[in-house]
Amino acid sequence: VDAGGPCELVERLVSPYTRPAQVGETVLRYVVEVTGDETFTLTADPARPGEKPEVAVDTNAWRILAMLQWHLNQVVVAKAAPSYVLLHAAAAVREDVTVILPAPMESGKTTTVTGLVQAGYRYLTDETVALVPETLDVHAYPKPLTIDQGSWPLFPELRVPPVGPADASWFVPASSIRPDAQANTGRAPRLVVFPAYRQGTTTQVRRLSGSEATIELAKSTFRFTESPERNLKVLAGLARSCPTYELQIGDLDSAVAAVGDLLDREVAA
Amino acid sequence: MTTLDLDGRSVVAHADHLVVEEFDDGVVVWHGPTEGLHRLDVPGAAVWAVLDGCRDLDEVSAEVAEFFGLAKHAVFGDVRTFVSDLVERQVVKVKQQAL
Numbered sequence: 001v002d003a004g005g006p007c008e009l010v011e012r013l014v015s016p017y018t019r020p021a022q023v024g025e026t027v028l029r030y031v032v033e034v035t036g037d038e039t040f041t042l043t044a045d046p047a048r049p050g051e052k053p054e055v056a057v058d059t060n061a062w063r064i065l066a067m068l069q070w071h072l073n074q075v076v077v078a079k080a081a082p083s084y085v086l087l088h089a090a091a092a093v094r095e096d097v098t099v100i101l102p103a104p105m106e107s108g109k110t111t112t113v114t115g116l117v118q119a120g121y122r123y124l125t126d127e128t129v130a131l132v133p134e135t136l137d138v139h140a141y142p143k144p145l146t147i148d149q150g151s152w153p154l155f156p157e158l159r160v161p162p163v164g165p166a167d168a169s170w171f172v173p174a175s176s177i178r179p180d181a182q183a184n185t186g187r188a189p190r191l192v193v194f195p196a197y198r199q200g201t202t203t204q205v206r207r208l209s210g211s212e213a214t215i216e217l218a219k220s221t222f223r224f225t226e227s228p229e230r231n232l233k234v235l236a237g238l239a240r241s242c243p244t245y246e247l248q249i250g251d252l253d254s255a256v257a258a259v260g261d262l263l264d265r266e267v268a269a
Numbered sequence: 270m271t272t273l274d275l276d277g278r279s280v281v282a283h284a285d286h287l288v289v290e291e292f293d294d295g296v297v298v299w300h301g302p303t304e305g306l307h308r309l310d311v312p313g314a315a316v317w318a319v320l321d322g323c324r325d326l327d328e329v330s331a332e333v334a335e336f337f338g339l340a341k342h343a344v345f346g347d348v349r350t351f352v353s354d355l356v357e358r359q360v361v362k363v364k365q366q367a368l
Contacts, residue, residue, distance in 0.1 A: 210292035215308050218297075228299050229288045232306075236290035236297065 013065060013171055016142040017072055028075060030055075032064060040064045044071060048078065062168035069146065069171070073127060076141065077222045084130040084139065085234045086222040091124035091138055091186060092116045094263055098138050098186035100129050101195050101247075102220035108197035108249050111151045114158070114177070115256040122183035123174035128222070133234050136188035136241070144171040154252055190266050192217070192244040193259055203254035205262065206246045210236070213244035242266070275326060275349050275356075280365035282322025287360060300360050307358060312337070316351055322364050326352065 014030075021027045029045045039057060042064050047053040056067035077086055089102035090113035099116075103109050110126040117123045125141040132139070147155060147170040158172045174181040194208075194216055208216065217235040218224055224231050243266060249255040275281075283289075286301040296314040298307045309317050312333075319332045329352075330345040337344070355361040 209294035211290075211295040211297050211308050211310075214290060214292070214297045215306060218306050225304050228301060228304075232288050232290055232297070232299050236292075240292070 009065065009171065010068075012144055012173060013069055014072070016144070017076070030068060030071075032068075042067055042071075044075075048075065065171075066169065069143070073143070077128060080128075080130055081223045081226060085133055085231050087129040087131065087217065088127070088220045088222060089129040090126045091129045091140075091189075092121035093124060093183045093186045094121045094260075095267075096187060097191070097263060097267060098124070098189045099191040099193060099259060099263060100138065100189045101193050102129070102217060103195050104220070106197075108195045108255070110145055110147060111154065111197070111252060112195050112247075112249065112255055112259070114145055114147065114151070114155060114172075115252045116259060117145075117174055117177050117181050118155075119256050119260070123177075123181050124183050124186050131234060131238070133230055136234070136238055138186035138189065140182070140184050140186070142174070142182055142184075144173045146170070147172055188241065189238065190242050191259075191262055192238065192242055193247045193262065194220075194245070195247045195249055195255065197249045201248055201250045203250040203258055204248050205258055206248075208244040208246060210239045213239035216244075275353055275363070277327035277330070277345070278325050278365070279352075279363060280322060280325050281320050281329075281352055281356070281361045282364050283317075283320060284360050284362050298360050300358070303359050305358060305360070307360060312347075313351060316348055317355075320352070320355075320361055325365070 031043050033041045039059055040061055041057050042055040043053045044055050045053055055071050056064055058064050080086055087100065087102045089100045090109035091098060091100040092113050101109050101112055113123065113126050124138060125143065126145050127143055128141045130139040130141060147158065158170060160172060160176060192213065214236050217239060221231055221235065245262060247255060247258060284300060288299040290297045295311055296309045296317055298309065315333050315336050316329065319329050326349060330348045331341045333348055334341040334344045352361065356363060
């Protein structure tokens with residue numbers, strides 16, 4: 001592993017997912033082959049059911065890394081879905097109080113949770129929240145923060161080498177923001193915030209009702225239809241047990257402040 | 270099914286294979302066969318609660334009207350339209366068709 005080189009980047013990407021295999025456990029192996037014409041081929045062994053081993057072929061190594069990250073996310077979701085309710089969400093912890101931020105892609109999950117971690121919260125994930133059905137406790141999915149180009153000006157200090165081309169994402173371990181930033185688990189969420197970045201607007205929050213929140217949570221649930229009864233019960237329980245808000249984000253600082261205010265209010269209550 | 274197919278004597282019941290979660294502000298219904306997730310607001314939930322497969326739409330309308338302090342004739346049209354929509358969404362089934 002070369003410091004600052006591409007191998008270090010791969011190590012940074014995959015290290016949260018790796019641990020020694022246990023007896024009888026399937027080992028997932030990725031191979032990147034480079035052919036003479038500078039074409040990269042990413043394969044997964046074993047392939048996922050119904051898929052070819054070949055995950056991606058590209059002349060851009062950074063896109064191969066992005067595909068590796070995407071494929072790992074898919075594998076993790078597939079493996080965890082039978083045991084957990086999985087939300088497409090970011091999550092962070094402040095003083096043992098968990099806030100989750102469910103939203104579709106490009107809504108501001110990673111940007112918001114990065115801002116929260118910089119403000120002192122501990123990081124659980126920027127991609128997938130695993131809820132324990134019985135307790136609603138949250139398991140971390142400690143992938144590196146994937147910061148896209150649009151948010152780079154907000155976090156210039158997080159630009160860590162190697163830096164790829166203009167369209168590549170930054171893969172930032174939470175520990176590079178603060179050594180103790182990574183949390184492994186969180187208690188059941190006390191606050192749910194649905195972030196939505198709207199350029200040119202002012203940041204504002206709107207409280208959602210229980211049924212509205214349940215519908216929105218369901219939209220953010222991976223593989224909802226595989227266990228709909230369990231998933232709906234868990235999501236309804238979450239919507240009943242903690243306040244839920246839409247957060248229209250105009251700028252990051254005010255969004256971080258708004259989440260903090262909502263948490264203050266919840267803790268005080 | 271259209272609103273024209275339902276009249277005051279139609280009897281409607283919840284469909285099979287539903288998962289229902291009730292809230293103060295409405296009801297969330299999952300229908301497995303169509304993989305449809307539906308939210309009913311407070312008036313919708315009031316209608317939903319009395320679609321028990323026993324009462325006809327006249328009786329359902331009377332119950333809903335009483336709940337909201339309105340006259341039955343004032344709510345019947347809305348109830349029929351709403352129930353027709355639920356039939357289209359397949360979360361209720363018509364047990365007894367209008368003659």
